[in-house]
Amino acid sequence: MPDLLDTRLPSADNASLEYTPAQMAAMGEAVVARAVQHLASLDRQPSRGDVDAAELCRALREPIPETGTPLGPVLDHLFDELIPRSFTTPGPGYLAYIPGGGVYPAALADFIADTTNRYTGVWQASPALVQLEANVLDWLRDWMGFPPGASGLLTSGGSMATLNAILCARERHLGTEIRRGTLYVSDQGHHCIEKAAKLAGIFHDRVRLVPSDAAFRMRTDTLAAMIAEDRAAGLQPFLVASSAGTTNTGAVDPLTDIADLCAREAMWHHVDGAYGAFFHAVPALRPLLDGLPRADSLTLDPHKGMFLPYGTGALLVRDGEALRAVHAATAGYLPAQQSEFYDPSQYGPELSRGFPGLRVWMALKLAGAARYRAAIAEKRDLAVWAAERVARIPGVVMDAWPQLSLFAFHLEGSRLTTLDAQNAATAELMERVTRRGRVMLTGCTVQGRHLARICVLSFRTRRAEMEACVSQITDETRDLLA
Numbered sequence: 001m002p003d004l005l006d007t008r009l010p011s012a013d014n015a016s017l018e019y020t021p022a023q024m025a026a027m028g029e030a031v032v033a034r035a036v037q038h039l040a041s042l043d044r045q046p047s048r049g050d051v052d053a054a055e056l057c058r059a060l061r062e063p064i065p066e067t068g069t070p071l072g073p074v075l076d077h078l079f080d081e082l083i084p085r086s087f088t089t090p091g092p093g094y095l096a097y098i099p100g101g102g103v104y105p106a107a108l109a110d111f112i113a114d115t116t117n118r119y120t121g122v123w124q125a126s127p128a129l130v131q132l133e134a135n136v137l138d139w140l141r142d143w144m145g146f147p148p149g150a151s152g153l154l155t156s157g158g159s160m161a162t163l164n165a166i167l168c169a170r171e172r173h174l175g176t177e178i179r180r181g182t183l184y185v186s187d188q189g190h191h192c193i194e195k196a197a198k199l200a201g202i203f204h205d206r207v208r209l210v211p212s213d214a215a216f217r218m219r220t221d222t223l224a225a226m227i228a229e230d231r232a233a234g235l236q237p238f239l240v241a242s243s244a245g246t247t248n249t250g251a252v253d254p255l256t257d258i259a260d261l262c263a264r265e266a267m268w269h270h271v272d273g274a275y276g277a278f279f280h281a282v283p284a285l286r287p288l289l290d291g292l293p294r295a296d297s298l299t300l301d302p303h304k305g306m307f308l309p310y311g312t313g314a315l316l317v318r319d320g321e322a323l324r325a326v327h328a329a330t331a332g333y334l335p336a337q338q339s340e341f342y343d344p345s346q347y348g349p350e351l352s353r354g355f356p357g358l359r360v361w362m363a364l365k366l367a368g369a370a371r372y373r374a375a376i377a378e379k380r381d382l383a384v385w386a387a388e389r390v391a392r393i394p395g396v397v398m399d400a401w402p403q404l405s406l407f408a409f410h411l412e413g414s415r416l417t418t419l420d421a422q423n424a425a426t427a428e429l430m431e432r433v434t435r436r437g438r439v440m441l442t443g444c445t446v447q448g449r450h451l452a453r454i455c456v457l458s459f460r461t462r463r464a465e466m467e468a469c470v471s472q473i474t475d476e477t478r479d480l481l482a
């Protein structure tokens with residue numbers, strides 16, 4: 001009887017990389033056991049692991065291992081030494097930045113995608129599997145209220161989706177006259193927009209930062225004036241990138257006003273919904289994102305609002321032809337193009353790729369859309385519940401109430417006589433609460449003021465974490481202001 005946990009490759013045949021079926025089953029079981037044990041203990045893990053790990057990183061450097069190691073010690077090393085040295089992003093207490101998720105069916109889908117390793121870059125190689133990805137894009141399109149002619153693309157994240165959106169708009173409006181084009185984004189827009197613009201050949205001297213109002217939303221009057229000024233200078237305003245939920249404070253830009261303006265100006269309206277778009281899946285919350293379905297393109301991040309593991313972004317483009325026009329390509333060694341079915345390589349920059357569609361499909365298929373909508377709605381309810389209580393804590397000044405599921409505030413007190421002192425106390429509050437280990441919070445700096453922020457978007461965050469969060473903020477604020 002061979003030792004099933006001896007997962008080394010056969011020594012008699014040193015050119016083989018194949019494991020026996022029994023080994024594969026044992027290895028799979030060992031991984032699942034560790035992963036499930038990890039998930040089951042998430043609520044007891046510190047919300048922020050010890051990430052002061054420069055020494056560890058230096059110690060980890062090693063030359064290419066010449067011979068193999070059994071799986072057991074490798075798993076021990078990963079799960080015991082490395083994984084805990086990180087932010088506990090899948091944990092229920094992760095209220096920092098924009099939380100993600102990691103629903104279990106997605107991991108199973110990735111396992112299936114990786115073991116069966118079918119080629120989903122071109123439709124002909126696995127038509128039925130590519131159809132599942134096409135279904136997923138149709139489902140996202142329906143949730144976002146986009147028309148049937150819209151098309152989309154699964155990307156590795158929101159940044160890549162944004163890059164593709166800017167490329168569509170550039171191709172549609174500027175052709176080869178790239179240097180004439182100007183792009184507009186609010187001073188609260190995500191930095192990936194400027195980065196994507198640069199990657200798309202729209203350099204900083206053609207990017208305009210539009211000021212935001214007291215609620216951190218893009219000022220459309222100023223936007224209109226900036227567009228007029230650029231036109232008068234002989235430039236060609238071609239794209240406005242607005243936010244459906246900013247990372248700093250969760251602000252939703254006036255999407256309808258911007259859509260109207262873009263229609264009048266014959267410009268492309270891109271909406272960055274990486275954080276907020278999935279709230280549109282809940283009919284009762286659609287008024288919060290009024291105008292979103294009118295966007296020419298929309299960045300979505302299923303690894304945030306659909307609680308999927310990192311590496312799942314998405315783009316929707318109202319005129320699917322615009323997306324195809326940028327990416328369609330052919331070669332003598334590829335199958336002839338067809339037009340009836342969705343083909344990832346004709347709508348995106350990649351050829352060989354993983355199979356991101358399966359994880360989205362499997363997650364929705366197993367849970368059902370109704371449960372997703374309920375989970376998304378609950379995250380907003382939890383944020384509203386917590387904001388009402390945090391706002392009543394003496395010394396707390398609310399800067400942004402939750403428009404979606406994120407709110408921001410700062411501390412003031414008789415002893416905090418300067419902006420610097422208020423900023424330091426507000427940052428210290430985030431740090432102290434995080435150090436307690438139950439929830440992880442991060443702040444941000446907006447126009448010189450440091451803001452505390454709480455963002456609820458992990459599917460594992462429930463009422464218990466929010467109660468702990470509010471009570472710890474109450475205690476630490478009292479302590480800091482005493």
Ligand SMILES: *Cc1c(COP(=O)(O)O)cnc(C)c1O
Pocket residue numbers: 098156157158159160190192243245246247272273274275276301313
């Ligand atoms: C996360 C985020 C992005 C960037 O998306 P990635 O998936 O991290 O590349 C862009 N905009 C907003 C508002 C975000 O929250």
